[in-house]
Amino acid sequence: MTTLEAHKPETLDIHASSDNYLTHSKGFISWACTLDHKRIGVMYLVGVLGAFFVGGIFAILVRTELLAPGPTIVGPFAKWMGMDPADVYNQWFTLHGAIMVFLVIIPSIPAALGNFILPVMLGAKDVAFPKLNLFSFYLWVIGALMAVLSLLMGGFDTGWTFYTPYSTTSPAGGVIPIVAGAFILGFSSIFTGMNFIVTIHKLRPPGMTWFKMPLFLWAIYSTAIIQVLATPVLAITLLLLIIERTVNIGIFNPSMGGDPVLYQHFFWFYSHPAVYIMIVPAMGIVSELISVHSHRHIFGYRFIAFSSVAIAMFSFIVWGHHMFTSGQSALMNTIFSAISFSVGIPSAVKVFNWTITLYKGNISLNTPMLYGLAFLFLFTIGGLTGLHLATLSVDVHLHDTYFVVAHFHYVMMGSALIAMIGGLHHWWPKITGRMYNENWGRFAWVLVFVGFNVTFFTQFMLGSQGMPRRYYDYLPEFQTYHVISTVGSYIMSVGFFITAGYLLASLVNGKRAPANPWGGRSLEWQCPSPPPHDNFKTPPRVGDCYDFSIVRWSDEENGYVVDRSLDPSLRENPTPAKGH
Amino acid sequence: MSTVDANQASGAPVPHSHAVDHGHGGEHAKHPFLAHHFETPAQQFDSSKLGMWLFLATEVLFFGGLFVAYAVLRNRFPEVFSYASHYLSTTMGGINTCVLIVSSLTMASAVYFAQRSRKRAMLVCLWLTMAGAAAFMVIKYFEYTHKIHEHLVWGSTFYVPPDHEIAVIEGSHEIAAPAAVAQGGASSHATAATSHAASTSTDSVGEVLAPAAMLAAGGSPSFVGAPLTELSAVKPASRGPLGVALSGSTDAAPHGSETIAEGHPSAHLEDATMPANVHLFFAVYYAMTGLHGVHVLVGMVVIGMLIYRGMRGDFNSNFYTPVDLVGLYWHIVDLIWIFLFPLFYLIH
Amino acid sequence: MSHEPHSPPPIEAAAGGHAHAAVHPAGDQPLVGHLVPMTTLVVTACALLVLTCITVAVRYMDIGEFNIYIALGIAVIKASLVALFFMHLRWDRPFNMIVFFGCVLFVVLMMGFCLMDTSQYRHEQINGNPPLVAETLLQNAPNAPVGRFDQ
C-alpha cells in the first residue's frame, strides 16, 4: 500500500465484510484448535477479563468487610464454611491477590493484547511458534482450572506470596493445587515470552529494523526477556514448595535446618521482575496511546526503547527490597535499597518523554487517551511512593501496612491495568471491527479514575498511620478512611460494569470500524479491521511509525489514511491535518 | 516441556491451504516442511534454534534455583557436605558421568549423520544414545534404592534406623509394638521413632534419637504446625531456641536399657561424629539428581520420538531440525550432570 | 527476497573455512546449520573423559578449600567444551551465545547475592541455638532448659 490508491481496495474489503480472522472458519473446533495468533489473543482476552471479574468480586468482598471494625460480612460465610472469620478473610484477600497477579495482570498485556497486536504491528504473518502459542494458552486454562480446583479443595490463605513456613504448614486444603497452578501459569508465561523474542528477532519483514519498531514491541521484547529469565526460578521455587509440603524435604523449613529466607530470595527473584512483566508492556501501550492520540511524534524514541531494556535488566537486582524486614542482612538491605532507587531513573526517563510528547500536541481526548493520561498521573504517584518504600528506615515503619497496598495498587492496577484497558479501547476497533460508544467510554473513565483515587489514595493515609494490611479488624479511628476507600471501590466497579456494558453492546450495534480510526501509523493500522487471516496480503511498507505528518482524515473511509502525497509539502510542518 | 518445544520448533508441516496466496509459493512448494509464516528454510531453522536456546536458558535458570539452594546450604553447613558426600559412591557417579559423555557423543553423531542424510547411521546413533540414557537411569536406580534402603534420605526418615536393623533389635530385645515398627512405612515413622527411643539410652545413637523420642513422647505442641514426625526427628541444634527449649523440657522421656549399637546399626546413625543437619545434604541431593533424572527420562521420550520419525524418513540434510534440537536438549542434560557430579560426589 | 534482519552474512570466518549451510542450498550440503567434522566430536568426547578422570583424581588430593575451586574449574571447562563443540555454539549465531551465557550470568548473580546475604546472617538468626540467646537465657532464667550451640 504505497499510495492512497493502493490502500482503497483493502478497506473496501471491510465494507464488504469479506474474509477476516473472525469469519475465516467457523465452529468451536476452529477456535479451540486455532493456530492463528489473533484468535489465541482473543481467547486470552476473554479468559483474562473473566478472571478479572472473579478477582474483582473478591476485592469487593474484602472492601465491604472493611466497612466497619470487627466482622462485618465474614460472619455468615464463616458459619457456612465452618471456619474462623479471620480465615475466611485471609482466603478472600489471598484469592484476590493470586487471581489478579497470576491470572489477570501478568498475562493481560503480553499474552492477550500482545498476542493479537505484536505480529500485526511487526508485519509478520504469525508468531514464530504458533503451536507453542496455543499450548501456552491451554496451560493458562489449566492453571485457571487449578485455581478453581484449589477453591473446591478448601481454598488457600497463604497470601499470594506463598511464604514458607506458613504455606508448608497451613491447614487450608487448596495450597498444593494453587501452587501447582501458579507453576503451570509460569510455564505458560515462559512459552509466550520465548515465542515473542523469537518472533521479534526472526520474523521482522524487510525494512522493519530494530529502531523502526513501535515502542510497544520494544516493551513486549523487554517483558519477554524477563519472562524467560525470571519465571523458571518461580517454577523451581514452587516445585520445591510442593515437595516441601508433600514429603517434607526441609530446604525451606527452619525446624529442619532449612532457610525460609531463602524461599523469599527465590520468590522475589521472580516476583520483583514479575512486577515489570506487568508494568513494562503497560508502558509500551502508553507510548502508543500518547503519541497516536496527540498526533505527535514520540519524543526520545531511543531513550524510551532503551529504558525498557534497562528496566528489564535492573529488575533482576532489586528483589531484596521486599525483604528489608525479613531478616535479610544489613549489608544486602543497603545494597538492594540503593539499586532500587536507581530503577527510578529509566522510569522517570519514560515519564518525561511522554510528557514532552504531549507538549504542543494535537490531543484528542478519546477514551484510550484518557486512560493514557490516567496512567501518567497514577504511575507517577505509584512510582514515587515506591521510593518511600525503597528507603530502609521508612520501610521499617511502612512495611506490611496499607501504604504498601496503596503503592502496589497504584502501580499494578492504576498503571498496568489502566494501560491495559486503554490499550483494549485503542485496539478494540482493530480486534472486533466495531467502534464502541465514545461518550459512555469517557463517562466510565471518569468513574474508574475517580473511584480508583478515592479507593487507594486514602490507603496511603491509612498506612502511614499504621493500619496493617491483611486484617479484617481494625481500630475504630481508621473507620472513616476505610469507608471512603470502600465507597471508592464501589464507584470504580460501577465504572467497570459500564465499560463491560458498552464494549459488549458495540459488538451488537457498534459502528463498523475503519482500518485506522485514531490516526496511527504503525502497521496494524494499515491492515483492515478486523485483520484478515494472514494479516497482510502483500508485505507491508514500513515507515517511521511515529511520523503522523502524512496521516490525514478521510471522510470516504470514515477514518484516517496514510497519504504519502502529503509527504513533501508537510515535511516542515509537524502539525498534521485533522478532520473531526 | 521440551517435547512440546521440539515438536513445535520442528516446523512440522503445518497444513495450510493459503501458502500460495502469499506470493512466495515457490519456496514453500520446494520445501514441504516450511511453515506458512516463514519465508525461507534458513529463517525457520534459525527461529527454531533460537527458540531452543531460549528454552535451554530457562532450563539453566530452573536448575539454577537448585544450585543456589545448594550453595546457600553448603555455605552454611560446610561440614555436612564434606561429611555426607562420602555416603555417595564415586564409582557409580563416575561411571554415570562417562555414560552421559559417551551418549552425548552419540547424540552429536546422530546430528552429524542427519546433516548428511545418512539415515541408518543416524538411527544407530539415536539408539545408542537411548541405550546410554537407559544405562544412566539403571545405575541411578541402584544408587537410589541402596540409599533409600539405608535411610540415607531427606527429612526425618534419615534419623530412623533402617527397617532391617529395627527387626534385628526387636528380635533381640523383645520390644512392644513390633508391628508398627517393623512395617516402617512412611506413615509409621513417628511410631517407629517413638518406640525406638523407648528402647534406647542416650548414648551415641540415643543422642540422635532422643529429641525425637522426647518430643514424640512428651506430646509437645507442634509449634509450626508441622507433622510431629518432622519436628521430632531433627537434632535440637537445628531447631532454633524454641526447639531447644522444647527438647530440653522433655527430660521425662522414657529411657530404655539397651543401645541399638549392639544390634546392626546403620552406619550413619552409629557415627558419633556425624554433624547436625546431614539430612539437608540428602534433601538437596535428591532434589537435584531427581530433577535431572526426570530430564533424562524426558530425553528418552523425545529421542524415542526422533527414532520413530527417523524411521519414517522425516529427516534429511535439508530438514533435520528436530534432531538438532533434541541434541541440544540432550547436551544440556549432560552439561548439568557435569556440575552435579563434582558438587555431590567429589567433595573432599 | 532479501531478508536483511534475519539473514546476517554467514559467519564463515569464525567457522574456519567450514561450509556454511545457507550458502549451499543444493548438493550434499545441508540447507541449514553447520557441519562439524567427526574428528572434532570424538576429540571433544575424549577430552571430556580425560577431564572426568582428572577431577576424580583431584578429589583424593588434600589441598584444603582449593578442592572445590579446582573441581568447579574443571566442570566449567567441560561444560564449555560441550557447549562450544557438541552444541555447535562456536559456529552458531552470536545471539544464541549471548542467550546462553546471559542466563548463566543470571544464575551467578542470584547465587552471589544469596550467598552474600546468608554469610551475613547465618550465626545470629537461623542456625540453631545462637550463643547470645543461649547465654542471655541462662543468665535471666538459670533453670531454663537451654542447650548450647556448638558448631
Ligand SMILES: [Cu+2]
Ligand atoms: Cu519489588
